[in-house]
Amino acid sequence: MSRVSWEKVIKRLSTLALIEIDQARSDSLSRDLERIIEMFNKINELGIPEEVEPLYTTFFGEVNLRDDLESESMGIRELDPVGERLEDRYLKSPRTL
Amino acid sequence: MNNDVMIGLEVHAQITYLRTKLFCGCSSNYRENPPNTNVCPVCLGLPGSLPVLNKAALEKAIALSLALNCKISDKLLFVRKHYFYPDLPKNYQISQYDRYGLTPIAVNGEVTIEVDNKVKTIRIRRINIEEDTGRIVYPERSVLGSKYALIDYNRAGVALLEIVTEPDFRSPREARVFLDKLGSILEHLEITDTSLEGALRADANVSVNGGSRIEIKNIGSPKDLEKALNYEIARQLNIIKSGGTIERETRHWIKEKGITVASRVKELEGEYRYFPDPDLPPIPISKGLIELISKSLPxxxxxxxxxxxxxxxxxxxxxxxxxxxxxxxxxxxxxxxxxxxxxxxxxxxxxxxxxxxxxxxxxxxxxxxxxxxxxxxxxxxxxxxxxxxxxxxxxxxxxxxxxxxxxxxxxxRGLTTIGEEEEIEKVVDDVFKENPKAVSDAIKDPKAINFLVGQVMRKTKGRADPKLVNEIIRRRLAEYGLK
Amino acid sequence: MLPPQCTQVASISIRTLRKRVAEDPDFLFSYIDEVYSVIEKYEHRLRAYITLRPKSEVVEEAERLLKSKEIGPLGGALVAIKDNISTKGIRTTCGSKMLESYVPPYDATVVSKIKESGGIIIGKTNMDEFAMGSTTENSAFYPTLNPWDYGRVPGGSSGGSAVAVAACEATVALGSDTGGSIRLPAAYTGTVGIKPTYGLVSRYGLIAYGSSLDQIGPIARYVEDAAVVLDVISGHDPRDSTSLRVRTGYFRDYVVDYPLKNYRVAVIEEMVSEGVDRGVMKVFSKLLEKLEGRGLTVEFKRMPLLQYSLPTYYIIAMAEASSNLARYDGLKYGVRLEVEGKLWTDVYRKARMLGFGDEVKRRILIGTYVLSEGLYEGYYLKAAKVRRLLYEEFTKLFKVYDLAISLTSPILPPRVGEVISDPIKLYSLDINTVPINLAGLPALSVPGGFVEGLPVGIQVFGPPLSEGYILNLARVIEVIRDE
Structure with missing residues (x-):
């Protein structure tokens, strides 16, 4: 991929990941990303038989399940004792439209 | 209704009969609580917290899958569905998915409905278990008038079942009948108390004459579903009639106004970056468990x-x-x-x-x-x-x-039927006295008797038995006629 | 094998500490004094801690502990906790500006266990931001330096924990290991670090980096101390769906000076060939000879698949990281921005730009890339398949061999600034450690000797739940290395 298209990719990624990219750093970032992806492409050299199942976790034990019993809740106040993010127990958020 | 209408539904049913949320022990009964009180590190998505599945939610999901005649997966797989929004504590939702070799809890079901004496089969594409989001409210009661939004996470993490149908409905009526029936099934299985606000929600996909699919979100009841679809189909037909084309979009149903409005198009919508949730390894669903639930199905x-x-x-x-x-x-x-x-x-x-x-x-x-x-x-x-x-x-x-x-x-209050003949006779006499002309008319023409009956009924405020009144009047008229 | 910062009292083991306190409870206060005087002298150079608890608080806790019936297996040990492990009421920054002011309202399971077992939390240690790094230079606050040579890095990401222990600023510490973050700093600081079998230690309260790879483990000066801490923190936790239900017995019982079995030990050629420092290799070869002298069978094995472990690891780790770090939007905790009159996407974008450092941003963006529509199959899914192959290779290996041994790192600790500017160079430091996490295996790094006054770490690993034998072999190495 060319440098220009990497810049485009980064723009799209920054929209998806909601991270503003400092324009001054965009250049070195696209260089780094390109090199890292190049390193990733090494796995394409490896032929993998069709029937190989992906492995997403190495946990093979019995998965905990919970009984439908109430445990103690914590109010949001415990997270924000000063209440600087709250209004009448609601969390203040920027506008959504 | 137009024959070329195609409607599919995505129904979200809260499992309101669970005491606790899907992945933590907080009460799922958020409706009675002050904002942000039934929350904990898990449903607030605090750093380091981990989800643990509510066993009863799995059992309820299996029960619904059986009731909707679905094929049930042999394992339960959760994925993360990513999108940013202030009502979503982790900025991803724990849900299920049907691509990349993954599977939801159940697929390929069917439900029959009866509309206008015709029985029809609606195919169920899949059932998902997932978590609900928090709620956003606006201090000034309107989105545009408010400088900021307020969030209540009490609802966040409540267990949801998502039921997705194939686009098998040909009219809004059919969609409504289906949702009514689904609601009843959910009630009978003790999954959802559908009378609770927001417990049963539907999104509808609708296309007319093979045109683009429009998604309508935010429909809160079967009745509203029919209304919203009728409105939307009429709107689309109007556009087509005037030479326009339907562009694929998402619209919101505004119940108060009875209309659908276009949502602001979100950039890159649909890029959810699903992948298996590493915090929730696959949980086997044994044949034994399914059988057990099947046997105890109500x-x-x-x-x-x-x-x-x-x-x-x-x-x-x-x-x-x-x-x-x-x-x-x-x-x-x-x-x-x-x-x-x-x-x-x-x-x-x-x-x-x-x-x-x-x-x-x-x-x-x-x-x-x-x-x-x-x-x-x-x-x-x-x-x-x-x-x-x-x-x-x-x-x-x-x-x-x-x-x-x-x-x-x-x-x-005395509002009973007057059984005593004497009492009715008294009223008849009064009516006769007040309406001499009507009496003489009635003597000449038996058809005119109805006026007198009506007067008696009015005086008795409907409490008299009309048959008895009729009888007494005829008797009295006969007596008068002799005179 | 202790760096110059240590004093005789400050460097005692847990066993000695318990013994001395049993003889004279006041010894605990002299010990605390001694550790704090080391801190006073050297911490301004080393910078192992992000949050150090005031001595008065620690003394108060020691008083409470001495009054309690049981002093517990940790017997008043001063435990340093990596700053990505949640501590109720103590700021937990994860080495990031994003969480600079975040105070968790709950304790991680391992922290509760430490407290219940007579451990006293002394402070929260420095780390690469969100555990993303291998040198502890990526901390948002300041780098931690190597106590053996201030011009060198201590390894990472648990560099603060390793340095606090190595330099006797704590008795033991907890770190976390996603791809080597415990073992690498243990190797570079001359300490013992364990990455347990995936699921042996609860992750509840550990701020996630790569959830399917992360494990908490101990860092100690002595193999025995590491075993004692592992005994305390391991065990089933109902709050973690990936927590194993196994009875392992006491790991400290395996810490004896002779091999409990005539182990068949594999040396994987790929882990000790390419790019290995000559001096480091000498230490390794000498050690192998000594082990054979003790009656162990040592055999070289090839595992060509290992050349794919770095890309496989980084694809999976970054994908999971991009998801795990989505929740940091500055709304509920962490970086706080003005919200009134602002649009949510603008606030999120800004908070995430200000809160995250460069390396974190890089990994989030790449993680987002490998999960996105159209690329998922070629990267994430493919990596998950290579992971399966690697897992199977190790399973085969351990059908024949009891344990395996390698260098923890092929090189000596890099100089400060040497690798930080080049991500690929930085990632290559993890070449020998990441395969272990991909396969979920237990591994330990123990000092095996010195080159130019710098410690050389030996990695011992084995099949799932072989921690006992690993500790035994590590103890044998600890005994024979100086012979």
């Missing part, structure tokens, strides 16, 4: 309707209406057993109770509470003893439902 609406028609001698139609509302049907069966006369009771419930709660916008549960078994028995008793006429009975039901009045109270 009676479902279809078979219940058949049984009720047979057992109580009510019509298939009445039975089918009764089972649409589990609480109503329970009420019917209980009251019929206690007070007898199931036909009359079913009629009062289906024709009168449902009508009045609907017209007045009273929740059905409240209506049932007002017209409880005790009161229903008394009313039936008054009627069969001849204390009140069928007309009065229906009028009593209206008052009981709308005003929460005891039947005894109505009786003590």
């Amino acid at each position: 009676e479902l609406p279809d078979s219940r309707a058949r049984r009720i028609a047979k057992e109580y001698g009510v019509s298939d139609y009445v039975a089918s209406v009764l089972v649409l509302h589990k609480k109503l049907c329970d009420h019917f069966e209980h009251s019929s057993k206690v007070c007898g006369n199931p036909k009359l009771i079913s009629s009062l419930l289906v024709n009168d109770l449902l009508r009045w709660v609907d017209e007045a916008g009273i929740p059905l549960a409240v209506g049932i509470n007002r017209l409880n078994t005790d009161r229903l028995c008394k009313l039936v008793h008054y009627f069969s003893n001849g204390l009140i006429s069928i007309k009065l009975l229906k009028d009593y039901v209206r008052q009981v439902v709308l005003e929460d009045i005891n039947p005894e109270e109505l009786v003590s």
Whole structure:
């Protein structure tokens, strides 16, 4: 991929990941990303038989399940004792439209 | 309705019969709590917290999958669905997915519905288990008027079942009938109390004449679903008629105004970056567990309707209406057993109770509470003893439902059928005195008698038996004629 | 094998500490004094801690502990906790500006266990931001330096924990290991670090980096101390769906000076060939000879698949990281921005730009890339398949061999600034450690000797739940290395 298209990719990624990219750093970032992806492409050299199942976790034990019993809740106040993010127990958020 | 309408539904049903949320022990009964009180590190998505699945949620999901005749997966796989939004604590939702070799809990089901005496099969594409989001409110009660939003995470993490159908509906009516039936199934399985605000929500996909698919979000009831679809189809047909084309988009149903409006197009919508949630490894779903749940499955609406028609001698139609509302049907069966006369009771419930709660916008549960078994028995008793006429009975039901009045109270107000002939005779005499011309008319022409009957009924405020009134007037007229 | 910062009292083992305190409870206070005087002298250079608890608080806790019935297996040990492990009421920054002011309202399970077992939390240690790094230079606050040579890095990401222990600023510490973050700093600081079998230690409260790879483990000066801490923190936790239900017995019982079995030990050629420092290799070869002298069978094995482990690891780790770090939007905790009158996407974008450092941003963006539509199959899914192959290779290996041994790092600790500017160079430091996490295996790094006054770490690993034998072999190495 060319440098220009990497810049485009980064723009799209920054929209998806909601991270503003400092324009001054965009250049070195696209260089780094390109090199890292190049390193990733090494796995394409490896032929993998069709029937190989992906492995997403190495946990093979019995998965905990919970009984439908109430445990103690914590109010949001415990997270924000000063209440600087709250209004009448609601969390203040920027506008959504 | 246009033949080329295609509608598919995505229904979200909260598992309101669970005590706790899907992945933590916080109460799922958020409706009664002050904002942000039933929250914990897990449902707030605090750093380091981890989800642990509520076993009962899995069991309920299996029950629904069986009831909708689905193929159930042999393992439960959760994925993370990523999108940023302030009501989503982790900025991803734990859900399920059907690509990349992953699978939701159940696929390929079917449900039959009956519309205009025709039976139709609706295919169920899949059922997902997932978590609900928090709620956003606006301090100034409007989105645009508010400088900021307020969030309540009490609802965040409540267990949801998502039921996705194939686009098998050809009319808004069909979609509504399906949602009604699904609601009843959810009630019978003790999964969702559909009367709770926001417990049963639907998104609808609709396309007209093979055009682009429009998604309508935010529909809160079967009734609204039909309204929203009717509105949307008319809107699309209008555009097509005037030479326009339908662009694929997402619209919101605005219940208060009865219209759909376009949502602001979100950039890169649909890029959810699904992948298996590493915090929730696959959970095997054994055949044994499925069998166990299958065996303990309660009676479902279809078979219940058949049984009720047979057992109580009510019509298939009445039975089918009764089972649409589990609480109503329970009420019917209980009251019929206690007070007898199931036909009359079913009629009062289906024709009168449902009508009045609907017209007045009273929740059905409240209506049932007002017209409880005790009161229903008394009313039936008054009627069969001849204390009140069928007309009065229906009028009593209206008052009981709308005003929460005891039947005894109505009786003590003297609102009973006048059984004593003497009393009616007195009123007839009064009417005769007040209307000499009508009397002479009636003597000449028997058809004119109806006016006099009407006058007597008015004076008795409908309490007199019209048949008896007719009889007495004829007798009196005969006497007058002789004079 | 202790760096110059240590004093005789400050460097005692848990066993000695318990013994001395049992003889004279006041010894605990002299010990605390001694550790704090080391801190006073050297911490301004080393910078192992992000949050150090005031001595008065620690003394108070020691008083409480001495008054309690049981002093517990940790017997008043001063435990340093990596700053990505949640501590109720103590700021937990994860080495990031994003969480600079975040105070968790709950304790991680391992922290509760430490407290219940007579451990006293002394402070929260420095780390690469969100555990993303191998040198502890990526901390948002300041780098931690190597106590053996201030011009060198201590390894990472648990560099603060390793340095606090190595330099006797704590008795033991907890770190976390996603791809080597415990073992690498243990190797570079001359300490013992364990990455347990995936699922042996609860992750509840550990701020996630790569959830399917992360494990908490101990860092100690002595193999025995590491075993004692592992005994305390391991065990089933109902709050973590990936927590194993196994009874392992006491790991400290395996810490004996002779081999409990005539182990067959594999040396994987790929882990000791390419790019290995000559001096480091000498230490390794000498050690192998000594082990054979003790009756162990040592055999070289090839595992060509290992050349794919770095890309496989980084694809999976970054994908999971991009998801795990989505929740940091500055709304509920962490970086706080003005919200009134602002649009949510603008606030999120800004908070994430200000809160995250460059390396974190890089990994989030790449993680987002490998999960996105159209690329998922070629990267994330493919990496998950290579992971399966690697897992199977190790399973085969350990059907024949009891344990395996390698260098923890092929090189000596890099100089400060040497690798930080080049991401690929930085990632290559993890070449020998990441395969272990991909396969979920237990591994330990123990000092095996010195080159130019710098410690050389030996990695011992084995099949799932072989921690006992690993500790035994590590103890044998600890005994024979100086012979």
